[in-house]
Amino acid sequence: MNTELKLQALLDGELDARERREVEGLLAQDVQSAVLMQELKWMKAAVAGNEAEVKLPETREFYWSKIERSIETAEKQAAAAPAGRAWWLKLLYPATGLAAMVAVMFVVSGGRTTDGADTESVPEDVNAISFRSEAEAMSVVYVADENGTFNPVGQETKNEPEADK
Amino acid sequence: MPQPPDFTTTLDVQLVASSQAGDMIAFEELVARHRDKIYARAFTMMRNEEDAIDLSQEAWVKAWQRLKQFQGDSSFATWMTRIVINLCLDQLRRQKRTRAESIEQLDEELGGVERQMPIVASNPTEGLERAELRKRIDKAMIQLSYEHRTVLILHEFEEMEYKQIAKVMNCSIGTVMSRLFYARRRLASLLQSLKKEQKS
Incomplete structure (x- = not known):
């Protein structure tokens, strides 16, 4: 902190006892600091308690009416907010359930495996079985005929292993 | 009713x-x-x-x-x-x-201008009626930047300590002190000018 700011801090009562003694010692020795201190004192005395008197240029009723309207509007919005959240939640829950079901079906149907394991799925409603081997990069779909016998109807093989060629 | x-x-x-x-x-x-x-x-x-x-x-x-x-x-x-x-x-x-910032505001922010101001050697508010004093202080405060005016308002009118002002204004105590110092020095200079205008 420079000397000038220390003088001001002394004036404002912001120094501890040790700093106060130090700055008062400086004031006693340095004329320039004493003159500056005098100017700061005049300004502090002039400003304190001499704030310009300002009156609100509106009537009590008119001024209050806008505050009251704003409070009511804010309270209506706050009251409406939980209903809004409930509306979202109403949609959110079934949407989440549907998404979870689709994800399970997607995995079960062999659309994607992550660990290279072979997957077999049996969707009951279509009376078909799909088989996918990640190791052999192959998918086979069996569809039941009228007798309930499963026959392969589609086979897709990618990156056929060297031994099969 | x-x-x-x-x-x-x-x-x-x-x-x-x-x-x-x-x-x-x-x-x-x-x-x-x-x-x-x-x-x-x-x-x-x-x-x-x-x-x-x-x-x-x-x-x-x-x-x-x-x-x-x-x-x-x-x-x-x-x-x-x-x-x-x-x-x-x-x-x-x-x-x-x-x-846009005025050059004066930039100077104020950079600091140091207040040290170049000559010290006011006679009280620029001496002998003024209270109403006139308030009017002049108000007129001078308008010419301060909002940062300097606010520090002065919070310190002198709201009687807040440096650390309280720093918290409200979201700045350091050092910044509060230098802004307050500048505001007072600038105010002294402005009030001195108003006094001279009155005399001439």
């Missing part, structure tokens, strides 16, 4: 308690009691009547919404004043971001 309640002998703390319980008539009485002070604080900071009305009304709305948080650690008027000061500072910061 029901008569409006007579609050003439009701204390602020009682009105606050009723307001906290949802009594808007009691709150309206608090607004009526303190509206001039809250508006005046907004006006001295913003120097614009329209902004001061809007911000002071916004402060009352916020106060109603946060009444439960008022614990009575300070007076209700002090609590309200802090709310309006914060709103004014937010608005002034927004305005500052959108307007």
Whole structure:
């Protein structure tokens, strides 16, 4: 902190006892600091308690009416907010359930495996079985005929292993 | 027709308690009691009547919404004043971001200008009537940047300590001290000029 700011801090009562003694010692020795201190004192005395008197240029009723309207509007919005959240939640829950079901079906149907394991799925409603081997990069779909016998109807093989060629 | 309640002998703390319980008539009485002070604080900071009305009304709305948080650690008027000061500072910061800085403001921010000002050797307010003194101080304060004016308002009118001002203005205590020093020195210089103008 420079000397000038220390003088001001002394004036404002912001120094501890040790700093106060130090700055008062400086004031006693340095004329320039004493003159500056005098100017700061005049300004502090002039400003304190001499704030310009300002009156609100509106009537009590008119001024209050806008505050009251704003409070009511804010309270209506706050009251409406939980209903809004409930509306979202109403949609959110079934949407989440549907998404979870689709994800399970997607995995079960062999659309994607992550660990290279072979997957077999049996969707009951279509009376078909799909088989996918990640190791052999192959998918086979069996569809039941009228007798309930499963026959392969589609086979897709990618990156056929060297031994099969 | 029901008569409006007579609050003439009701204390602020009682009105606050009723307001906290949802009594808007009691709150309206608090607004009526303190509206001039809250508006005046907004006006001295913003120097614009329209902004001061809007911000002071916004402060009352916020106060109603946060009444439960008022614990009575300070007076209700002090609590309200802090709310309006914060709103004014937010608005002034927004305005500052959108307007070009004057060379003087840049000088003030960089600091050091106050040290080049000659020290005022005779009291520039000596012998002035109070009304005239207030008028001159107000006129001089308009010429300060909002940062310097606000520090002066918070220190001299709101009687806040350096660390409280630093917290409200979101700056360091060192910045508060240098802004206050600049504001006082500039004010002395401006009041000196006004005195000379009066004489000539």
